[in-house]
Amino acid sequence: MRAMVYRGPYKVRVEEKDIPPIEHPNDAIIRVTLAAICGSDLHLYHGLMPDTRVGHTFGHEFIGVVEEVGPSVRNLKVGDRVMVPANIYCGSCFYCARGLYSNCHNVNPNATAVGSLYGYSHTTGGYDGGQAEFVRVPFADVGPSLIPEWMDEEDALMCTDALATGYFGAQLGDIVEGDTVIVFGAGPVGLYAAKSAWLMGAGRVIVIDHLDYRLDKARTFAHAETYNFTEYDDIVVQMKKITDHLGADVAIDAVGAEADGSFLQHVTATKFKLQGGSPVALNWAIDSVRKAATVSVMGAYGPVFSAVKFGDAMNKGLTLNMNQTPMKRQWPRLFEHIKAGYLKPHEIITHRIPLEHIAEGYHMFSAKLDNCIKPVIIPGS
Numbered sequence: 001m002r003a004m005v006y007r008g009p010y011k012v013r014v015e016e017k018d019i020p021p022i023e024h025p026n027d028a029i030i031r032v033t034l035a036a037i038c039g040s041d042l043h044l045y046h047g048l049m050p051d052t053r054v055g056h057t058f059g060h061e062f063i064g065v066v067e068e069v070g071p072s073v074r075n076l077k078v079g080d081r082v083m084v085p086a087n088i089y090c091g092s093c094f095y096c097a098r099g100l101y102s103n104c105h106n107v108n109p110n111a112t113a114v115g116s117l118y119g120y121s122h123t124t125g126g127y128d129g130g131q132a133e134f135v136r137v138p139f140a141d142v143g144p145s146l147i148p149e150w151m152d153e154e155d156a157l158m159c160t161d162a163l164a165t166g167y168f169g170a171q172l173g174d175i176v177e178g179d180t181v182i183v184f185g186a187g188p189v190g191l192y193a194a195k196s197a198w199l200m201g202a203g204r205v206i207v208i209d210h211l212d213y214r215l216d217k218a219r220t221f222a223h224a225e226t227y228n229f230t231e232y233d234d235i236v237v238q239m240k241k242i243t244d245h246l247g248a249d250v251a252i253d254a255v256g257a258e259a260d261g262s263f264l265q266h267v268t269a270t271k272f273k274l275q276g277g278s279p280v281a282l283n284w285a286i287d288s289v290r291k292a293a294t295v296s297v298m299g300a301y302g303p304v305f306s307a308v309k310f311g312d313a314m315n316k317g318l319t320l321n322m323n324q325t326p327m328k329r330q331w332p333r334l335f336e337h338i339k340a341g342y343l344k345p346h347e348i349i350t351h352r353i354p355l356e357h358i359a360e361g362y363h364m365f366s367a368k369l370d371n372c373i374k375p376v377i378i379p380g381s
């Protein structure tokens, strides 16, 4: 089969690989029909995630058709069209029993603090991902769901991570009626978080980025008020000015480890790897909210620590909520919103790229060329 493989930082290509076999009775093999590249994949692509091995296939956002099932699989049959959540999880451990699928304790032999995702380095278990013609899906009775007949395939694909994460980000903001919500980052996660914030009762939604084309999308797709942080001496002061000098009620970090906006943070995080990511956006979030507010962190950070303004968060009495998203937990509500037309997730997709050209897709998404917001990968085209 053809599969994307990692060759080192900023180097990916498509190679021939064996079609993965069934390794466990509850495995399924899925023929991938659509995959996506995520902002999280960029952290791998840039060589920032430990133990990303040459030859690894990325891709935790994919949908497809069941090609083969192991002997104990009961919920799927060959030919079913399925959407597969980004997390791999057992469904029955202490954490899974509490809906914390992203924190499953049974699927990652390499780290107890980290759950598991498809195609996300050996730090999350070393499972090959779905930017390929075929992928092995462990716990096939637990993760995948049939794609509802009425659902657009690209909408289903967005549910496997980006949309679920934006929605989860808004949920963890504990938004109450009328709240002012600031979303840092106008990538897919930030756009979906902004849109979801309205659904949860926000009275005002503000999106911050430095890419004007993405801020345009935040206005048209998410009806947000937008600010380009490069146009202000201090974006935090600006946020205070527009919120009665108190600060917002909720902030959502949808940027993560590779935040721009501070040369020092950038150099220490990405050049010298002295911290597990630059917390510029997270620190801005902490500073931009009022006292006793909530900060929701969807942006990903690597081990072990980052220079976060923890004392300020403590003294302000902030609530910090964060996690890798348990994707499938969000699906029932997302399905309702999509069916009702409140969410049209495919509207942020900007590029549809054949698998053979995935290297260009990574380059374009990474360098933010050609107004790229969300690139979708099409195997077998």
Ligand SMILES: NC(=O)c1ccc[n+]([C@@H]2O[C@H](COP(=O)([O-])OP(=O)(O)OC[C@H]3O[C@@H](n4cnc5c(N)ncnc54)[C@H](O)[C@@H]3O)[C@@H](O)[C@H]2O)c1
Binding pocket: 038, 039, 040, 041, 042, 043, 161, 162, 165, 184, 185, 186, 187, 188, 189, 190, 208, 209, 210, 211, 214, 229, 254, 255, 256, 257, 258, 259, 260, 261, 280, 281, 297, 298, 299, 300, 301, 323, 324, 325, 373
């Ligand atoms: N928690 C989860 O389960 C989960 C799931 C998916 C993605 N993520 C993480 O969410 C983050 C965003 O993902 P994405 O796909 O939207 O990525 P993306 O790279 O497309 O978007 C990030 C955006 O942040 C902007 N940005 C950079 N510095 C900023 C700053 N200081 N302030 C405001 N904006 C800034 C960038 O210009 C870009 O538009 C990534 O860190 C990703 O790893 C987490």
Ligand SMILES: [Zn+2]
Binding pocket: 038, 039, 040, 041, 060, 061, 086, 161, 162
């Ligand atoms: Zn993702």
Ligand SMILES: [Zn+2]
Binding pocket: 089, 090, 091, 092, 093, 094, 095, 096, 097, 103, 104, 105, 106
């Ligand atoms: Zn589990």
